[in-house]
Amino acid sequence: MDFELSQDHKVLRDSVREFVEHEVKPIARQIDEEHMIPDALVAKMADLGLLGSYLPEELGGAGMDLLSYILVVEEVSKACASSGVLISAHTSLCCGPILSFGNEEQQRRWLPDLTSGRSIGCFLLTEPDAGSDAGSIKTSYRREGDDFVITGSKIFITNGGYRGTGIVFATSDRSLKHKGISAFIVDLTTPGVEVLRNEEKMGIRGSYTTAFALDQVRVPAANLLGREGEGFKIAMDTLNGGRIGIAAQALGIAEGAFERALAYSKVRKQFGAPICDNQAIQFKLADMHARIEGARLVTYRAAWLKDAGKNYTLDSALSKMLASEAATFVTKEAIQIHGGYGFICDYEVERMYRDAKITEIYEGTNEVQRVVISKLLLADR
Amino acid sequence: MKILVCIKQVPDMESRFKPDSAGGWYSDTDLAFRMNEYDEYAVEQAVQLKEQLGGEPEVVVLSVGPDRVVEALKKALAMGCDRAVQVQDPAAHLKDPWQIASAIAGYAKGENFDLIFTGLQSQDRGSAQVGVTLAEILGFSSVTTIVGFEYADGTATVRRELEGGLKARVQLKTPALVTCQLGLNVPRYPTLPNIMKAKKKEILTLPMADLLHEEARSATVSFYPPPKRSGGIVLEGDVALQVDQLLDILRDKTTVLR
Numbered sequence: 001m002d003f004e005l006s007q008d009h010k011v012l013r014d015s016v017r018e019f020v021e022h023e024v025k026p027i028a029r030q031i032d033e034e035h036m037i038p039d040a041l042v043a044k045m046a047d048l049g050l051l052g053s054y055l056p057e058e059l060g061g062a063g064m065d066l067l068s069y070i071l072v073v074e075e076v077s078k079a080c081a082s083s084g085v086l087i088s089a090h091t092s093l094c095c096g097p098i099l100s101f102g103n104e105e106q107q108r109r110w111l112p113d114l115t116s117g118r119s120i121g122c123f124l125l126t127e128p129d130a131g132s133d134a135g136s137i138k139t140s141y142r143r144e145g146d147d148f149v150i151t152g153s154k155i156f157i158t159n160g161g162y163r164g165t166g167i168v169f170a171t172s173d174r175s176l177k178h179k180g181i182s183a184f185i186v187d188l189t190t191p192g193v194e195v196l197r198n199e200e201k202m203g204i205r206g207s208y209t210t211a212f213a214l215d216q217v218r219v220p221a222a223n224l225l226g227r228e229g230e231g232f233k234i235a236m237d238t239l240n241g242g243r244i245g246i247a248a249q250a251l252g253i254a255e256g257a258f259e260r261a262l263a264y265s266k267v268r269k270q271f272g273a274p275i276c277d278n279q280a281i282q283f284k285l286a287d288m289h290a291r292i293e294g295a296r297l298v299t300y301r302a303a304w305l306k307d308a309g310k311n312y313t314l315d316s317a318l319s320k321m322l323a324s325e326a327a328t329f330v331t332k333e334a335i336q337i338h339g340g341y342g343f344i345c346d347y348e349v350e351r352m353y354r355d356a357k358i359t360e361i362y363e364g365t366n367e368v369q370r371v372v373i374s375k376l377l378l379a380d381r
Numbered sequence: 382m383k384i385l386v387c388i389k390q391v392p393d394m395e396s397r398f399k400p401d402s403a404g405g406w407y408s409d410t411d412l413a414f415r416m417n418e419y420d421e422y423a424v425e426q427a428v429q430l431k432e433q434l435g436g437e438p439e440v441v442v443l444s445v446g447p448d449r450v451v452e453a454l455k456k457a458l459a460m461g462c463d464r465a466v467q468v469q470d471p472a473a474h475l476k477d478p479w480q481i482a483s484a485i486a487g488y489a490k491g492e493n494f495d496l497i498f499t500g501l502q503s504q505d506r507g508s509a510q511v512g513v514t515l516a517e518i519l520g521f522s523s524v525t526t527i528v529g530f531e532y533a534d535g536t537a538t539v540r541r542e543l544e545g546g547l548k549a550r551v552q553l554k555t556p557a558l559v560t561c562q563l564g565l566n567v568p569r570y571p572t573l574p575n576i577m578k579a580k581k582k583e584i585l586t587l588p589m590a591d592l593l594h595e596e597a598r599s600a601t602v603s604f605y606p607p608p609k610r611s612g613g614i615v616l617e618g619d620v621a622l623q624v625d626q627l628l629d630i631l632r633d634k635t636t637v638l639r
Contacts, residue, residue, distance in 0.1 A: 008580055011455045014415060015571045049573030062573035072573075 003297075005071075012068050016075040019048060025079035031206035032351050035198075037083055046117025050076070050087055055095055059107055060115035066241075067303040070248040074299075077252025078259070081355035082206030084249040089158040089207075090114065092242035093363075094121020097167050098185060101226040101234050110165060110185055120162035122188075123242075124154040124212065125169045125235050131156075132368050134169075134235055135178045139214060141170040148184060148224065150217040153196075158362070160210025161198045163188040167238075168214070169231050181231035185223045192217035203354035240316055241306065242363050247299040247319035250327035250359035254292050257327075257334035257352040261288065264347075265337050275337070284333050291326035298322050314376045321369040324359035331356040382438035385489055386427045386462060387499040387511070388420035390446055390453040394504055400604045406474045407505075407604060416453040419500025421568040422561035426530050427498045428461035429566065433532070438495075439463050443488065445481055447471040451584060458579035459571030465582065470589035477597040478506075482514035487592035489519060496537065497558040501526055509560070516558035523558040524551050528565050 005013065023044055031037050045051060053069040055061025062068075069091060077084030095114050098107060113119040130137045139152025150170045157166070166188045171180040186193070196211040226234055262285060265276035275281050299322075302315035331353040335342035342349050360366045392398070392412040401408040416424075424442065431438045442457040444450040445468040454465040468484055470476070476484075489497070497516070502509035509525070516523035528548070529540030537557055541549050542564075553559075571579075614630070616623040631637045 007452050007455060008576065010452055011459060011571070011579075012573065012576050014452075015456065015459070015576065019570045047572065048570055053573055057574060057577070063577050064573060068573075 009067060009071060012064070013071045013075060016048075016050070016072050019044075020075050020079045024076060024083055028080040028083075029345070029348060029351065031080055031082050033205075035200075035205045037080075037086060037206045041083065042086070042117060042120070045076075045083070045087065046115075049115075051090055051117045051120075052095065052111075052115025053091065055091075055099060055111060055115050059099075059111040061095075061111070065303075065307045066244070067300060067307055070244060070299060070303045073245050073248035074252040074255070077249040078256035080206065081249060081253050081352070082204045084252055085158060085204055085207050085246075086120070088242070088245035088249055089123065090121040092245040093123035093158075093238055094165055094167055096241055097123075097183065097225060097234055097238045100237065101183070101230070102185070105222070106185060106225070114165060119164035120159050121165045122157050122159040122162070122167075122210075123238065124157050124160075124166045124186075126156045127153060128155055132365055135181070135232055136174075137169055137171055137181065138174065139168070139170040140174075141172055141182065141184070143221075144218075146221050147218045148182075148221060150184065150186070150192075150214050150219065152214050154212045154214065156199070156362075157208075157210045157212060159208055160188070160212060161195065161208030163193070163195065167225065167234075168217075169235055171231075172228065176229075178232040179229050181235070182228045183225040183231040183234045184219050185225055186217065186219050188212075190217055190219065201358075203351070203356070203358055205354075239363055240313055243316045243320035243369075244299060244302045244306065244312075246359055246363045247295065247302065247316075247323035250320075250323035250356065251292065251295050251299055253352050253356050253359065254288075254295065254323070254327040254330040257331040257349050257356075258285075258288050258292055260347070260349055260352075261285070261330075261334035261337040264341075268339075281337060284337060288330045288333050291322075291329055295319065295323035295326040314373060317364070317369040317372040317376075320359075320364065321366050321373070324356070324366060327356035327359050328353075382434065382496070383492065383494045384427045384430065384438050384440045385492070385494040385497045386420070386423050386440060386442045386457065387485060387497065387515070388424060388442055388444050388453055388457055389417045389500070389503045389505075390414045390444060390450040391417045391503055391505045398606070404603055404605075405601050409474075414449055414452065416456055417500050417503050417505075419502060419504070419561055419563070420453075421500075422563070422565045423498035423500050424457045424460050424462060425566045425568040426561060427496075428569075430496070430530075430532055431461065441466060441492070441494075443468065443485060445470055445476075445484060445589070446473040454584060455576075455579055456571060458582045458584075459576040460569055461575070463582065465584040467584060467586045468589055468592060469586050473589070476589075476593075477599045477601075478508045478510035478514060479598045480593055480595050482511045482518060483595040484589060484593040485511070485515050486518040487594075488587060489515070495535075495555045495557075496532075497521065497556075499558065499560050501560045501562045512558060512560040519556070519558075521556045521558045522553040523560075524553055525560045526562045527559045528562050530559065530565065 049062045052061035053064045057063040141148045141150045166186045168184045168186045173180045192215045194213040199209040268275045299319040302319040305312035334349040341347050396412050398407040427440045440462045442462040443466040499512035527539040531538045538552050
């Protein structure tokens with residue numbers, strides 16, 4: 001058993017860390033305030049290969065393993081959770097299903113544009129009345145000659161504002177429930193795709209969260225991902241893997257806040273001594289570190305299981321749950337350690353606190369994660 | 382054309398350093414290591430020259446030290462060096478600059494390099510001797526502290542920093558060695574695909590004992606932090622008494638009244 005990252009993983013982590021330190025960290029606050037990640041930063045991340053880490057080289061990716069991707073999302077999220085989720089949603093939720101379920105022609109048609117950042121990917125599953133209950137989506141499709149025609153509405157679509165490439169889920173017949181759902185690869189500039197709005201949010205404000213109307217959107221039959229009726233399985237399988245990416249994002253947020261709180265506790269003096277001399281602060285630091293390290297071990301193990309071709313469903317759910325709860329806990333305590341300064345935007349831990357909350361909600365709420373975990377524990381009943 | 386880049390792996394300079402058990406150097410447990418900053422300029426310049434010459438030159442990167450230095454070598458390979466050499470020595474920190482330079486020369490002699498790039502100095506030991514000593518042993522021309530580099534037809538033209546903001550242009554014939562200073566270039570970030578490609582590049586391991594036949598000429602005998610400054614003195618009591626005390630202190634402990 002070996003808990004050390006390999007030298008290659010360390011080289012990757014340190015390289016990304018250096019990039020983030022110089023290119024992302026200095027503008028993280030600006031990204032939050034302006035509700036936008038500068039195109040120049042997206043281009044730099046693409047040039048570095050951050051948008052296709054585990055995609056094969058011949059499709060423009062870096063050909064790395066899932067653990068590498070996790071390290072990328074973690075490092076970027078330490079400084080900027082909005083940039084972290086851009087990478088995570090793009091890679092796990094759009095590139096991922098095309099790689100896993102797409103045929104060779106689809107992979108060649110779509111993935112090079114995604115890995116190079118010419119197109120940013122997203123995942124259009126959620127609807128106003130279908131969140132955790134994804135099987136109840138109303139967006140419908142019908143076959144017309146060589147095309148499928150899709151109509152409906154989608155909300156809360158991460159990266160939607162880029163109008164790049166979307167994996168769209170729609171049903172042919174709601175009475176078939178899950179089995180009526182199919183997945184389509186859709187160019188989001190296709191006529192009929194309308195951006196209704198990019199939402200105003202509590203956190204990850206630099207990330208687009210978009211509502212779409214789909215009005216008679218005509219897509220070629222060649223864009224059907226997998227077979228008709230396989231959509232729900234594709235969605236669940238994609239989210240199963242995607243969760244590890246969100247765990248990495250949450251882990252990064254927690255680490256970013258912890259680093260700041262630890263440093264601040266050593267320099268902030270009250271009653272003639274650094275506040276870290278107080279046991280009240282020391283215990284907070286110990287609790288924060290414990291949550292982070294616990295979440296990290298499970299997150300890396302989930303990635304390792306997937307890389308090893310083993311079943312990772314339980315660890316993926318565990319990692320997402322533990323890391324997101326570590327993130328909300330640690331960011332809250334980081335503000336407390338900063339005292340009044342923590343409440344001021346200049347110190348940035350308040351942004352991390354706002355960014356952390358969504359990780360308990362998206363890509364399966366933590367309640368859904370608990371359902372997944374407990375179902376697996378009780379599977380023999 | 383053949384280029385050598387010499388790099389060192391050093392601790393993150395924001396670490397807290399503690400003396401090791403022998404007391405002659407810092408303890409490296411719990412430290413995070415990275416490529417010496419000046420050596421990144423050296424790697425970048427070598428790779429830029431390779432690109433300028435259409436990829437023709439072979440760029441070899443070398444580091445002396447324990448197995449962890451392979452991480453620094455891998456980074457250099459991911460930045461664009463072609464192959465790497467680790468001069469394996471878990472006790473490299475006990476060697477003096479003369480020995481390190483001699484060992485590198487022991488390798489470089491048979492390889493016929495045209496150009497050698499090194500950092501100006503290492504961030505941890507800071508002797509700035511290895512580069513120039515290596516040049517001397519090999520009989521290479523050398524220039525230190527370069528902030529600009531051009532190459533054409535066997536001649537390198539470099540800019541160096543002088544005191545007071547002055548600069549000098551120096552031309553030197555190959556084979557030559559230059560030591561690189563901040564401002565020479567902006568080192569690239571290794572891209573993910575290049576990190577993957579680096580995995581397939583050769584890393585040759587040579588034992589220190591095969592290359593080094595020289596005794597040390599100097600030794601670092603102790604390693605210690607600066608003494609902690611004691612707190613100030615607070616004078617109390619009657620003002621006249623305080624003045625007398627202050628005058629005594631100024632007379633005894635300072636040169637103010639002499």
